[in-house]
Amino acid sequence: xxxxxxxxxxxxxxxxxxxxxxxxxxxxxxxxxxxxxxxxxxxxxxxxxxxxxxxxxxxxxxxxxxxxxxxxxxxxxxxxxxxxxxxxxxxxxxxxxxxxxxxxxxxxxxxxxxxxxxxxxxxxxxxxxxxxxxxxxxxxxxxxxxxxxxxxxxxxxx
Amino acid sequence: xxxxxxxxxxxxxxxxxxxxxxxxxxxxxxxxxxxxxxxxxxxxxxxxxxxxxxxxxxxxxxxxxxxxxxxxxxxxxxxxxxxxxxxxxxxxxxxxxxxxxxxxxxxxxxxxxxxxxxxxxxxxxxxxxxxxxxxxxxxxxxxxxxxxxxxxxxxxxx
Numbered sequence: 001x002x003x004x005x006x007x008x009x010x011x012x013x014x015x016x017x018x019x020x021x022x023x024x025x026x027x028x029x030x031x032x033x034x035x036x037x038x039x040x041x042x043x044x045x046x047x048x049x050x051x052x053x054x055x056x057x058x059x060x061x062x063x064x065x066x067x068x069x070x071x072x073x074x075x076x077x078x079x080x081x082x083x084x085x086x087x088x089x090x091x092x093x094x095x096x097x098x099x100x101x102x103x104x105x106x107x108x109x110x111x112x113x114x115x116x117x118x119x120x121x122x123x124x125x126x127x128x129x130x131x132x133x134x135x136x137x138x139x140x141x142x143x144x145x146x147x148x149x150x151x152x153x154x155x156x157x158x
Numbered sequence: 159x160x161x162x163x164x165x166x167x168x169x170x171x172x173x174x175x176x177x178x179x180x181x182x183x184x185x186x187x188x189x190x191x192x193x194x195x196x197x198x199x200x201x202x203x204x205x206x207x208x209x210x211x212x213x214x215x216x217x218x219x220x221x222x223x224x225x226x227x228x229x230x231x232x233x234x235x236x237x238x239x240x241x242x243x244x245x246x247x248x249x250x251x252x253x254x255x256x257x258x259x260x261x262x263x264x265x266x267x268x269x270x271x272x273x274x275x276x277x278x279x280x281x282x283x284x285x286x287x288x289x290x291x292x293x294x295x296x297x298x299x300x301x302x303x304x305x306x307x308x309x310x311x312x313x314x315x316x
Contacts, residue, residue: 046167
């Protein structure tokens with residue numbers, strides 16, 4: 001638990017900080033969310049470079065996704081993605097049944113509205129990591145029951 | 159290395175983000191630094207609560223400082239403070255010979271000017287942790303040779 005606490009706490013404070021320093025308009029049109037997403041993206045880019053420094057070349061897209069689900073996720077969240085599904089046409093669904101950044105929120109339905117700001121940074125993380133491995137993507141996330149969470153990766157063919 | 163990378167990267171991006179979103183006046187009068195410090199303070203408060211949850215009561219101030227130098231530092235930076243000195247009158251100097259948040263900066267003298275913004279968050283961390291253990295303090299930091307760094311804690315007697 002203590003191992004991931006610093007990152008988790010900094011992440012929460014960052015959300016507070018960005019929400020507080022923004023004006024009402026920013027909140028309304030989702031500019032806060034996009035700030036968090038782009039911060040995450042840059043962290044993801046840096047991190048994947050460190051992690052893959054000595055890795056052999058990846059075989060294919062699926063191989064890259066597996067790396068994200070395992071090594072990358074363990075590095076950030078100290079656990080693996082619980083389930084990876086794909087339609088083999090560029091859509092991947094990564095399911096985390098106990099997503100760390102949601103684990104401090106009450107598990108009921110009452111905070112579901114707040115979920116997006118707790119997920120934006122991590123969507124960015126995945127997008128940034130993938131982009132530095134040559135995969136352009138759109139990453140979204142959804143929560144139906146806290147603290148489990150699904151990330152959907154939509155690969156952009158060039 | 160990889161273990162502390164997410165926190166380290168997020169910390170750098172946070173500094174970038176706060177510097178970028180501020181206007182020239184904020185930068186000049188050090189408001190950026192104080193934002194980072196207060197963010198750190200809240201993270202320190204949360205973290206020390208998690209870490210001391212099952213600890214026995216501390217004997218005295220020195221005992222608390224030793225905890226900060228060891229358990230707390232290891233949790234955040236994956237290493238201990240290298241040297242702790244005190245005048246036994248409320249002044250403590252914590253020396254870290256390879257401070258993680260400076261380790262990505264070139265070790266020459268050319269970036270010494272940038273050091274304060276890389277230290278503010280951590281000064282806050284220490285102040286926040288101490289405050290939740292009932293020790294009011296002023297925490298400052300100085301760097302003479304990168305990446306080593308000295309934190310000075312000045313305990314405020316009530």
